[in-house]
Amino acid sequence: MAGQTAPRVAVAADQDGHGGRLQPLAESGEPLDQPLRVRDLAAAMADWEAAAAPRWVWAATEEVYPRLLPQLPEGRLGRCHDVKLVEPLLLGLEDRYGQPRSLGAAWARLHGRQVPPDLPEGPGGDSDQDSLFAPDRSRLPPGTDPLAALVAVHAEQQRRIASAAEPARTRLLCAAESAGGLVAAEMGYDGLPWSAQAHDRLLVDLLGPRPRGGAQPVKLAALAAELQQALGGRPLNPDSPAQVLRAFAEQGISLSSTRNWVLRAVDHPAAPLLLSYKELSRIHAAHGWAWRDAWVRDGRFRPEYVVGGVVSGRWASRGGGALQIPRIMRGAALADPGWLLVVADAGQLEPRVLAAMSGDPGMIRAGAQGDLYAGLAADAFGGDRARAKLGLLGAMYGQTSGETGQLVAVLRRRFPQAMGLVEAAARTGEAGGVVHSRLGRVCPPPSLGWLDLTEGASGGSAEDAARDTRSRGRFTRNFVIQASAADWALALIAALRRRLAQLPTSVPGDRPRLVFFQHDEVVVHTPAQLADAVREAVAAAGEEARRLVFGDTPVRFPLDTHVAASYQDAKEGTEEDGEDTEED
């Protein structure tokens, strides 16, 4: 096929059917040949992928790739440039944060036309029903050639990347974000293995047998009845904070709220009952049978991931609460027979990011070790690891209250460069400025309302203005860390995805798949005999991410990796000796 050596290929799928058009591009985005019409887009792309593995350029991964996946061979596609994911990154760097990101919007900006607002992101195109007609979400004006517009906008994005203040980092950020788009689509397609039987066992243990209709499970109903008795016997809905506060007041107990930590300090028989009720009630409501009916099909939990859905670059999810699966429910995430789950999480990721970015000698010394907090403690806290950890987390979150404030003061003395980095970020935010991640993801600028308030122009109180100022300082302080950790995590999954695709498989269908990703943690579903190779791939990907994002820093970014049939069992091995089950 002509042009198969092109480094990039632009893709425009037909609105209906299986065809589309392809156009080979130079790295700069300049066309190398005429567009090529193909009747079977997936087959043509698979051939091209096998021959030359170009970077696929398209308007939006989420609108194209899910439709291709069922028809692609196991190797799938290697790399892409997602115009809609790249656009907001570039807009942020260009002081145009938050402007519309669609292909049509970028095209309109390019031609000085009126920019269409983005469509609201609904529950994404579920291709379950063989929906031949994907609605056009490009926002291009009618009559515009989508491929020509794509090629023009992509070339312009390449120019913008090249003229960014730090082109190499921007290029890496755009590539990583685009790779994230591929991973997200594939994870949504492959799904997290989820055993209905195991899930049922967990639920029955906790709640009792599945009730008919919408009835309350027996254990929950019993707890509610007991609680009502303990609070005087009057009808009570334990799900209503207002009613609960009133009922406790009648017992002579005045509560500031019905939060768990408040209730835990209450000396009354109703308090533990309410705590138990709330715990079980939440499981039933958020991850019970109704949840499974809605989100688990054919032994897979298939949520929708939203790449770049969090300002810091972390992912969000839409539906199913994918990023909030309660720990006690994770026993239901069970590998297929003959398969295993490889679970890897980056321990102490955020403090390691701070160490690497700041170049602080003391922090680097601690971060070169397996346990950063222990190193910190030995250096500055007389070996008290808990205090070292509390202080460092406080410094990264902007905590000032109580004892933690003093710990932060110690850190400032002993690790001036590291503390200087987060405090400079806080000052920038308080002054209304923006900060950026290691790879250059930009934080949102302050709102007009914030500017009015903090400049005293809106008539708000000085207290409100001061509170908003401090709040933005905490946001930007944390942003530089959280967003840089997200940079690393994105590089990790991109590298891991590529390495998994290169693993030799003997039997078709036996390829390891990334099935879950949560901020600093990945899960790979793999044939058992490949589990060791997957572990090695994870470790190598972590090292690759470190080098790409942080260069030659001595700080290590170790991944705690465990292999088990269930997510739960793999995680239990991860926790450090019972004490201190906190993250990071």
Next chain:
DNA sequence: ATCGTTCGCCAC
């Protein structure tokens, strides 16, 4: 009935 806000809990 339907919508938006508040509370509160889950994850990192």
Next chain:
DNA sequence: AAACGTGGCGAACGAT
């Protein structure tokens, strides 16, 4: 012991 960052989500509740 409890206020310190990013989110999603469900029930209650009050407004339309």
